[in-house]
Amino acid sequence: MSRFIVRRFLSVIPTLFIIVTLSFFLIRLAPGGPFSGEKKLPPEIMANIMRKYHMDEPLVNQYFRYIGDVLHFDLGPSYRYKDQTVNDLIGNAFPVSILLGTLALGTALVLGTIVGITSALKQNKWQDYAAMSVAVLGISVPAFVVGPILMLIFALKLKWLPTSGWLSSRAGALTLIMPIITLMMPYFAYIARMSRGSLIEVMRSDYVRTARAKGLKEGVVIRKHVLKGAMLPIVTYLGPAFSGIITGSVVVEQIFVIPGIGRIFVQSALNRDYTVIMGDVIVYSIILIAANFVVDILYGLLDPRISYK
Amino acid sequence: MKRVLSGLLLIVMAATLIVSCGGKGPAKGVEFIMNNGAEPQTLDPSKIQGVPEHKIYMALFEGLVGYDPKTSLATPGVAESWTVSPDGTQVTFKLRKTTWSDGVKITAQTVVDSWLRTLDPATASEYAYMAGMVVKGANEYNAGEAGKEAVQIRALDDYTFQVDLLGPMPYAVDMMAHYTFAILPMHVINAKGDDWIKVENIVGNGPFKLAEWKPQESLTVVPNEKYWDAKTVRLSKITFLPIDDNLTAYNKFKAGEVDWAHGIPLSLVDEIKLRPDYQVAPQVATYYYLFNMTRKPFTDIRVRKALTMALDMQELVDKVTKGGQLATSSMVPAMEGYTPAKGPAFNVEEARKLLAEAGFPDGKGFPKTPILYNTSDGHKIIAEWVQESWKKNLNIEVSLVNQEWKTFLDTRSNAHDFDIARAGWVGDYLDPNTFLDMFIIGSGNNDGLYANPEYDALVKKAGTMKAGPERMATLQAAEALLITKDQAVIPFYHYVEQDLIDTTKWDGWFANPLGVHDWKYIGPKN
Numbered sequence: 082m083s084r085f086i087v088r089r090f091l092s093v094i095p096t097l098f099i100i101v102t103l104s105f106f107l108i109r110l111a112p113g114g115p116f117s118g119e120k121k122l123p124p125e126i127m128a129n130i131m132r133k134y135h136m137d138e139p140l141v142n143q144y145f146r147y148i149g150d151v152l153h154f155d156l157g158p159s160y161r162y163k164d165q166t167v168n169d170l171i172g173n174a175f176p177v178s179i180l181l182g183t184l185a186l187g188t189a190l191v192l193g194t195i196v197g198i199t200s201a202l203k204q205n206k207w208q209d210y211a212a213m214s215v216a217v218l219g220i221s222v223p224a225f226v227v228g229p230i231l232m233l234i235f236a237l238k239l240k241w242l243p244t245s246g247w248l249s250s251r252a253g254a255l256t257l258i259m260p261i262i263t264l265m266m267p268y269f270a271y272i273a274r275m276s277r278g279s280l281i282e283v284m285r286s287d288y289v290r291t292a293r294a295k296g297l298k299e300g301v302v303i304r305k306h307v308l309k310g311a312m313l314p315i316v317t318y319l320g321p322a323f324s325g326i327i328t329g330s331v332v333v334e335q336i337f338v339i340p341g342i343g344r345i346f347v348q349s350a351l352n353r354d355y356t357v358i359m360g361d362v363i364v365y366s367i368i369l370i371a372a373n374f375v376v377d378i379l380y381g382l383l384d385p386r387i388s389y390k
Numbered sequence: 391m392k393r394v395l396s397g398l399l400l401i402v403m404a405a406t407l408i409v410s411c412g413g414k415g416p417a418k419g420v421e422f423i424m425n426n427g428a429e430p431q432t433l434d435p436s437k438i439q440g441v442p443e444h445k446i447y448m449a450l451f452e453g454l455v456g457y458d459p460k461t462s463l464a465t466p467g468v469a470e471s472w473t474v475s476p477d478g479t480q481v482t483f484k485l486r487k488t489t490w491s492d493g494v495k496i497t498a499q500t501v502v503d504s505w506l507r508t509l510d511p512a513t514a515s516e517y518a519y520m521a522g523m524v525v526k527g528a529n530e531y532n533a534g535e536a537g538k539e540a541v542q543i544r545a546l547d548d549y550t551f552q553v554d555l556l557g558p559m560p561y562a563v564d565m566m567a568h569y570t571f572a573i574l575p576m577h578v579i580n581a582k583g584d585d586w587i588k589v590e591n592i593v594g595n596g597p598f599k600l601a602e603w604k605p606q607e608s609l610t611v612v613p614n615e616k617y618w619d620a621k622t623v624r625l626s627k628i629t630f631l632p633i634d635d636n637l638t639a640y641n642k643f644k645a646g647e648v649d650w651a652h653g654i655p656l657s658l659v660d661e662i663k664l665r666p667d668y669q670v671a672p673q674v675a676t677y678y679y680l681f682n683m684t685r686k687p688f689t690d691i692r693v694r695k696a697l698t699m700a701l702d703m704q705e706l707v708d709k710v711t712k713g714g715q716l717a718t719s720s721m722v723p724a725m726e727g728y729t730p731a732k733g734p735a736f737n738v739e740e741a742r743k744l745l746a747e748a749g750f751p752d753g754k755g756f757p758k759t760p761i762l763y764n765t766s767d768g769h770k771i772i773a774e775w776v777q778e779s780w781k782k783n784l785n786i787e788v789s790l791v792n793q794e795w796k797t798f799l800d801t802r803s804n805a806h807d808f809d810i811a812r813a814g815w816v817g818d819y820l821d822p823n824t825f826l827d828m829f830i831i832g833s834g835n836n837d838g839l840y841a842n843p844e845y846d847a848l849v850k851k852a853g854t855m856k857a858g859p860e861r862m863a864t865l866q867a868a869e870a871l872l873i874t875k876d877q878a879v880i881p882f883y884h885y886v887e888q889d890l891i892d893t894t895k896w897d898g899w900f901a902n903p904l905g906v907h908d909w910k911y912i913g914p915k916n
Contacts, residue, residue, distance in 0.1 A: 111796070111797070112796065112797040112800035112801070113795075113796025113797055113799055113800040114796070114800075116516070117796055117799045117800065117803070117804075118439075118799070119799070119813075119814065119815070120835060121803050121834040121835050122516055122519070122834070123519045123522075123834055124834070125511075125529075125532060125533035125534070126514075126515070126516060126518055126519055126532070129511045129512070129513075129514040129515075129518075129532070129534075130514040130516065132511075132514070133512070133514040161431050162429065162430075162431055162432065162605070163431055163432035163434065163437050164432045164433060164434065164584075164587045164588070165605060169605070170605065173604070173605050173606070174605075174606065232641065236641065236645055237641060237644060237645060240645065243645070243647060244638065244641045244642050244645050244647060245633070245638055245641075245642060246631075246642075246647070247607050249604055249607055249608060250607075250608070250647075251647070252647075335635070336638070338631075338632075338633050338635075338638060340604065340605065340606030340607040344606060345606065348429075348634075351794070351795065351796070352796075353796050
């Protein structure tokens with residue numbers, strides 16, 4: 082097991098290296114640059130700027146300079162936000178996305194399991210149909226539809242919630258509600274469907290039949306035997322769900338003006354803020370790789386059929 | 391499992407608790423919240439270049455002169471008065487005795503050092519060229535061709551500052567309200583380097599000082615008690631929000647979450663223009679299409695004229711843009727002392743005749759031309775209107791090509807790879823020159839590659855003339871060449887500033903030509 086972990090960890094380094102190298106050169110292929118605008122800068126001024134950011138050097142030199150900086154955990158200056166480094170920008174935005182993602186995933190997990198269990202226990206009754214209809218809606222209606230609809234109803238018509246913003250605004254934590262609902266919808270729906278399916282499967286298995294045959298009360302059978310077995314697939318789903326919810330909050334952050342990493346990512350791509358795009362790519366890669374890594378280990382711990390020898 | 395479930399329940403309860411606690415209580419005094427449209431790129435006046443940054447600059451800093459809240463012309467700032475030499479090429483400013491927010495004195499030498507820092511090639515200021523347009527020796531220093539002693543500015547004594555101009559430029563003092571000519575806290579910059587702009591280090595000399603900056607979230611300023619005119623300041627706090635989506639900003643305005651939103655969502659213009667808090671004012675800015683003057687058939691003046699005359703700009707502003715824009719045939723908006731030249735009027739018959747003369751009778755044989763514009767709903771509906779008008783009036787087909795902003799700029803301005811392209815220009819100062827000098831041969835902004843030595847000679851001549859009707863007549867002659875004889879561009883309309891602010895609740899806010907609003911005058915109506 083520990084050998085597997087070490088080997089797996091070492092394989093992360095070349096993966097990251099390849100991602101960074103490819104991204105570095107791909108980004109430079111996009112037309113335009115960080116300093117182009119409606120009013121073109123005189124050549125002398127452009128030369129001053131290029132010199133300041135070492136962009137007058139050959140691209141390969143810039144690449145090695147960048148790799149050298151990254152190895153020292155320095156992601157460079159932002160070309161657009163001149164008072165901030167990429168480390169500053171990501172350092173400010175990352176906790177915001179993590180908080181939003183964790184709250185959304187936590188809510189999705191709790192609500193999804195409750196709905197899933199109810200559906201499974203009331204299989205083919207109206208509760209089941211109602212719950213599964215909501216789940217289908219949750220999966221099929223995208224965030225850019227859910228968000229504005231919520232905003233229209235709860236902020237503009239009923240005026241219960243602020244339209245957008247984050248914790249430091251006047252409305253404080255009330256700003257969290259709509260983004261959390263919007264972001265969690267597909268995950269909630271997926272967890273509900275998955276837990277229903279897996280619960281039904283487990284309820285039909287031999288060991289549950291045995292438990293019932295022993296004369297255990299239905300409540301005890303569900304709590305002690307069914308739930309434990311049925312939750313395995315959900316636990317393993319949480320890894321990819323977590324990385325998905327963090328990297329997928331781009332749309333929600335745009336709609337509700339949340340100062341997270343997804344909003345920065347979109348803006349940096351439009352602004353050709355090369356270093357910020359790179360920094361975001363690195364952070365996203367690490368999250369994805371780490372989540373997969375954790376899931377691989379979890380599989381080994383939870384499923385005795387998988388061994389890491 | 392029980393434990394897991396109860397743990398999760400706890401998380402949900404905690405989250406509900408956080409949520410139900412709600413926001414902070416109302417702040418004391420008069421708080422003002424504005425949507426600034428974008429996260430400021432920087433607060434360093436030597437490096438800023440956009441409208442959102444300018445709005446924050448207006449709170450934190452003050453130059454030798456400021457902007458009049460109604461006319462946008464120069465008003466006394468750190469300089470309490472100024473005199474221009476008889477030949478118009480030298481300005482002497484008399485400074486008032488004032489200090490930075492940390493109490494350190496501002497002297498004429500501070501002004502000299504500040505301007506030199508902005509012009510220093512190592513600062514890499516994007517707007518340094520603006521100083522180069524008026525200050526003698528500024529370009530040479532900024533381009534690295536001369537040392538800083540080449541810049542003709544000097545401190546005659548502690549409170550007298552003098553600058554030599556490149557010529558008798560009547561707009562120079564008005565231009566000096568711009569942040570390129572900012573006065574900087576050199577004592578802090580020298581001590582802290584690039585970190586001088588951090589919240590804990592920054593000092594300013596404007597009516598407000600920085601209190602808090604949460605990047606991508608909000609920026610807050612509070613009154614600067616050391617400001618020389620602190621008694622005029624009435625707001626106790628201003629919060630700038632960086633919302634880039636006009637629809638989101640409009641929703642926040644409607645919900646009472648912001649007091650001033652700059653810009654409106656175009657899709658809702660019909661609803662918004664009926665609102666009493668919708669403010670619209672002519673802006674010194676022009677929306678126009680560029681011809682690529684090197685590509686056939688646009689090398690033919692008759693084709694350019696025909697296409698121009700087949701567009702009814704009044705219809706465009708009445709039925710398409712609808713926000714109060716001013717239909718025009720001129721490149722330069724009307725300004726004090728300047729009557730813009732007039733381009734050809736809408737005339738379908740004449741347009742058809744010209745097109746036929748150019749070899750395309752009833753539009754036959756006219757190549758299917760792409761119109762290039764940057765991706766935006768507003769530009770799209772205008773391009774569609776142009777497409778429809780040309781089809782209807784001239785029987786020619788054009789296609790629409792949209793590109794994302796930076797790609798568009800690269801195609802239009804660097805590669806010049808277009809036939810007809812959308813463009814917009816906002817004046818940097820109140821003088822026709824800001825709209826005309828970009829079309830001279832070799833100018834970095836001459837994207838259509840217009841080349842007429844006669845035009846260049848007129849613009850350059852005006853640059854050496856003293857203020858007055860003669861100079862304006864020269865500029866008007868140049869404009870006439872551009873939009874009548876040569877028709878290098880098709881002017882559509884002059885932009886309007888579109889703002890949402892309830893002026894029955896707030897006063898001191900006036901719609902003005904440059905859209906620059908001095909914060910010290912804004913306050914609640916009694």
